[in-house]
Amino acid sequence: MKKSLVSFAVAVFLGVAMNAQQIKFEEYDLPNGLHVILHQDNTAPVVTTGVMYHVGSKDEVKGRSGFAHFFEHLLFEGTPNIKRGEWFKIVSSNGGQNNANTTSDRTYYYETFPSNNEQLGLWMEAERMRHAVINQIGVDTQREVVKEEKRMRMDNQPYGNLLPAILNNVFTKHPYHWPTIGSMEDLNAAKLDEFLEFYKKYYVPNNATLVVAGDIKPEQTKKWIEDYYGGIPKGVKYDKSFPKDDPITQEKEVTVTDPNIQMPAYLFAYRTPSNKEKDGYVLQMLSSYLSNGKSSVLYKKLIDQEKKALAVQAVNLGMEDASIFAFFAIPMGATSKDTLKADIDAEVKKIQTELISEEDYQKLQNQFENQFVNSNSSIQGIAASLATYNVLMGDTNLINKEIEIYRSITREDLRKAAQKYLNTNQRVIINYVPEKK
Incomplete structure (x- = not known):
């Protein structure tokens, strides 16, 4: 009987936890293809604005690996309205934090602000999407940053190249076979026009999802989204079919x-x-x-x-x-x-x-x-x-x-x-x- 009561109590607890875990959200598309997801939670006065672009290292071409991760750094260089070197200062001076990360499949940028600065986060991500500044000084600066990151995390780190060793040998045809950070030789050889073309190709609203989560008023948030993102031109949607590897049939x-x-x-x-x-x-x-x-x-x-x-x-x-x-x-x-x-x-x-x-x-x-x-x-x-x-x-x-x-x-x-x-x-x-x- 005692065991049954304990099992019942656990079941009740899990049932309550499952219901409490439900995340309510609203999602819709703008005419330019930007997918929007809103999650309202007014229990704490913070808002996260995140944009996930459906571009990762697998979208790169052979001989130009590392572009998606490079853009994770490059797109903090600024815009016509955010001076070079000011991005992080604006965020921190307004009580926020931000970051970005890249995988083989996507790149994600976000800011978390006190909720009274929600509009600022929305504006900054729209700036990045609309007209990020991509010039030679930014490319040269971030190239050195990425080189140092590769040295610290991989080349000078014990077992730091385990993942590239796995990827390179499990995949041979699919672009998964190179690591997200790419090749420094490829990044050194890339020209400014190639970086501009990559931005134009993938950093478009119809290749992105915008999430706004936290202490928001949905109707006001929707108005800001329309104001800041609605006029950004739609891009060309590119095919995402990649070469498939033959099955491994022999050790x-x-x-x-x-x-x-x-x-x-x-x-x-x-x-x-x-x-x-x-x-x-x-x-x-x-x-x-x-x-x-x-x-x-x-x-x-x-x-x-x-x-x-x-x-x-x-x-x-x-x-x-x-x-x-x-x-x-x-x-x-x-x-x-x-x-x-x-x-x-x-x-x-x-x-x-x-x-x-x-x-x-x-x-x-x-x-x-x-x-x-x-x-x-x-x-x-x-x-x-x-x-x-x-x-x-x-x-x-x-x-x-x-x-x-x-x-x-x-x-x-x-x-x-x-x-x-x-x-x-x-x-x-x-x-x-x-x-x-």
């Missing part, structure tokens, strides 16, 4: 060196479907089962019990067109790659042949329920989620119903995904080793 092994490491790392990477497909969600859950936390399968076996690895992880890198599921391991002491590979393969084989326990399955469901309850805990986070679900997933309301997809995943689904995508003939083995002196 491939490559070696990549890193001068910044003393211990090797071994990666076993598989190409998997788009994160929009249900199997993308299944694989995300599978990665959590294998390595999320100290009670996970691989951590418990290879680190805690057998002490064969210093680090081990199963990672699901979900992307719009195709994804990557990869195992990463750093051996402990004299543990060989073959030993790590055999142990990881054994755990995969178990999932392929047996259903995970009901207890482990329930723990997984609880983890994802908990993540859902705790997600979108800030206005800034809600704005980013609304934009992401709209631009990359094609359904803004996934912010409320994505948990239903995870709830629908069964133990059989986990087994089928492992059987379908995690076979040894479908992978690339990457030996990431120290560079010989």
